[in-house]
Amino acid sequence: MVETKQNFDSRLRVLTRKHRRMANGYTTRLRGDGLIVVKPKRRKAQFPLKGALLVLAGFFAFKAFMLISLGELTYADRLARLQNGTIVEQAGAWVMQADPVTKTIVTFTRVNLL
Template identity: 50%
Template sequence: MADANYVRFNKRLRDIDSKHRKLSRGYVQLVERDGLLVPVSTRRTARRGFPFRGLLLTLAGFLVFKAVLLTHLGPITYGERVEKLAGGTTLEQAGAWVMRADPITMWITRQIGLQLDALS
């Protein structure tokens, strides 16, 4: 029985220390409905994980960039430039592979073209 109480007591101490560390970085006092002041940490803890949202936004931006480039240059000129890249060094060949007109880019290009037709 005494060991269980000791374990619970130590857990409560760890929780208090943890809360104290969080609040020592900055806090505000919130007033609850019953008038009780409750300290709440103002800083968020940094998320640790892979930034999937940033990766998806970067990919979407790159696809839109390719589509705008394809719309601006036209499919023939764009294709010629990608073929010219494909005949270069290994790095240029990788760039040609990335810049090739894939189905998603073609779809975005058609959408941009429809928008431009509507504006004319």
């Protein structure tokens, strides 16, 4: 009796796990003997593109805000000091340099705010 219950519980666990996986989608295949077999779709590891784009847009907005609030001369002076620092500071200066995207955001913001 105990063996029958353990067998039933293990089959029930397998079916429950398969059912949970099939909640995300499934495929059906016809085997050579005519039996239709249902299998859950495999989940693909997806890169969060929308999140990465939001982070990138936020970073450019931050750079534009810094450029507007400090002014171009002060911003350039601080970048020059960073470029003369350690390797990490030089990398930060390279990342924070005023690129065309940042300049476009600054121009757009200045035109629309003033």
